[in-house]
């Protein structure tokens with residue numbers, strides 16, 4: 704069993720919204736690695752709501768605007 708030091712959020716990757724060009728960080732939150740609980744989650748751009756990433760996970764996918 705892998706123990707994660709961060710609470711329950713992990714940064715997956717940085718991306719840029721293909722529609723509005725916003726710089727985003729994709730986070731995965733609440734994933735515990737439970738086999739059988741995986742669903743496809745989409746991350747939406749917080750600016751224009753375009754889907755900017757998707758992944759099969761048992762957590763949720765969040766796209767956050769990079770502040771800097």
Ligand SMILES: [Zn+2]
Pocket residue numbers: 720721722723724725748749750751752753
């Ligand atoms: Zn956008």
